[in-house]
Amino acid sequence: MNSKSLICPNCGAPIKPADGSRKVECEYCGHVVLLENEEDRKKRLRELAYEREKAKHQVEDERRKADRGRKIKTRLLVFGIIFAIAVGSATYTYYSRPACDPSKYMTVDFTGADGDGRAEISTRSEDGIDVNAIHYELSSERDLSEGDVITVTATSDNYRLTTGSWQVPVTGLDLYLSDLDSLSDEMIALIHKKTDEINDRNLHGFSGLRDVNQVVSQEHVAFYLATDGKRKNILHDVSRLIVTTYEGEDMTVYITSFYEDIRVRDGEEKSFNYEKCMYCGNQVWLGKNTLYSSLIDGFESLDSVETHCRTSMETNMKLLIRNLEAE
Numbered sequence: 426m427n428s429k430s431l432i433c434p435n436c437g438a439p440i441k442p443a444d445g446s447r448k449v450e451c452e453y454c455g456h457v458v459l460l461e462n463e464e465d466r467k468k469r470l471r472e473l474a475y476e477r478e479k480a481k482h483q484v485e486d487e488r489r490k491a492d493r494g495r496k497i498k499t500r501l502l503v504f505g506i507i508f509a510i511a512v513g514s515a516t517y518t519y520y521s522r523p524a525c526d527p528s529k530y531m532t533v534d535f536t537g538a539d540g541d542g543r544a545e546i547s548t549r550s551e552d553g554i555d556v557n558a559i560h561y562e563l564s565s566e567r568d569l570s571e572g573d574v575i576t577v578t579a580t581s582d583n584y585r586l587t588t589g590s591w592q593v594p595v596t597g598l599d600l601y602l603s604d605l606d607s608l609s610d611e612m613i614a615l616i617h618k619k620t621d622e623i624n625d626r627n628l629h630g631f632s633g634l635r636d637v638n639q640v641v642s643q644e645h646v647a648f649y650l651a652t653d654g655k656r657k658n659i660l661h662d663v664s665r666l667i668v669t670t671y672e673g674e675d676m677t678v679y680i681t682s683f684y685e686d687i688r689v690r691d692g693e694e695k696s697f698n699y700e701k702c703m704y705c706g707n708q709v710w711l712g713k714n715t716l717y718s719s720l721i722d723g724f725e726s727l728d729s730v731e732t733h734c735r736t737s738m739e740t741n742m743k744l745l746i747r748n749l750e751a752e
Contacts, residue, residue, distance in 0.1 A: 436454040524587055525552075530549055531559075532546075535569065536598075537598060539601060540569075540656070542570065542595060543567055546561050559581045564577075571598045572595060596692070597690060600690070600691075601655065601656045601687070603658065604652075609695075611695050612695055613749075627680060638668045638719045639669040641669060642666075643664055645662060646665045648663070649744060651735075651738035651743070657686065657742065658687055660687045663681050666680050679725070679727060679730055680706065680721065680722070680723040681704065682704045685701040707729075708720055
C-alpha cells in the first residue's frame with residue numbers, strides 16, 4: 426500500500442506507518458488501521474470478484490426461475506382455458522341432446538333351458554326416439570340359469586340417456602321338471618294333449634284297436650316322475666283305457682306315454698320340450714280270443730306301471746307320483 430495515500434478512516438488525518446508494519450495507530454484519534462500487503466490485496470480482490478460473480482449467477486438463476494414460473498403459469502392458463510372450452514362445449518352438446526330413458530325402448534328375451542339359457546335384445550322405436558341411435562350391450566348372453574341377473578349397458582351419441590345401465594333378472598327359461606306339484610292346470614293340459622297324440626299312434630297303429638274293440642272311456646289318471654333333482658328326468662303320463670272286448674266284456678288297461686329330460690316353461694307363454702317321447706308297456710290282448718282281439722302296449726294295473734318306472738330309472742333318481750283322479 427502506498428504510504429502517501431494513507432489517511433485515517435476514522436478522522437481523516439494522515440497516517441504514517443512504520444516500515445514493514447501491518448498495523449498503525451492514528452496519532453490524532455488513536456484508531457488502529459490494519460495494513461494489507463500485495464498478496465492480501467490480490468486475495469481480497471479475488472474474493473470480491475468471486476462474490477460479484479456469485480451474485481450475478483444468483484440474479485440470473487432467479488430470473489430464469491421467474492421466467493419458468495411465468496411460462497408454466499401461462500401454459501396452465503392456456504390449458505385451463507382450452508379445457509374449460511372443451512368441457513363447456515361437451516356439456517353444451519350433451520345437454521342439447523334430447524333426453525330419453527333407454528330402458529323404455531328395449532326388452533331382453535330369454536330362451537333355452539335352465540343352465541343353457543340365451544339372452545337377446547329386442548328394440549322398438551316410439552315417442553319419436555330412433556332406437557337405432559342407441560347402442561345396447563349385455564354383460565352375458567349365453568349359459569344362463571333361471572334367477573341369474575345380467576346388466577344392460579346403453580350408450581348414444583344422439584341422445585342424453587337418463588340411465589346408462591340397469592339390471593335384468595333371468596326369467597322364463599325352460600326348467601327341467603323336478604317336481605309334480607308345481608305343474609299348473611294349463612301345463613298339465615298341454616302335456617295331456619301331446620300324450621293323446623302319442624297314445625293315438627299306440628291305439629290306432631299297425632297292431633292297434635280293431636273294430637271289434639270299442640273304447641268305453643279314456644282318461645288321464647296319474648303322473649309318474651323319475652328325477653335326479655337336476656337335469657335328468659323321465660315323466661310317465663298314465664291314462665286308464667276301458668274297452669269292450671270281442672266277448673262283450675269291459676276291460677281296463679293303463680296306457681303310458683313317457684318323456685325323457687322334459688323341460689317346462691310355465692309362465693305367461695306355456696310350453697314344454699323333451700329329448701325323447703314314446704309310448705311304452707307290455708303287449709296286452711284286449712280279449713280272450715286272440716284271433717279277433719286287439720294287441721296294444723300297456724299295463725294291467727297302476728302297480729305294474731310303478732314297477733316299470735322304478736326298474737327303468739337310474740339309481741340316483743327318486744320316483745314322484747301325482748294322482749290326478751284325486752284332484
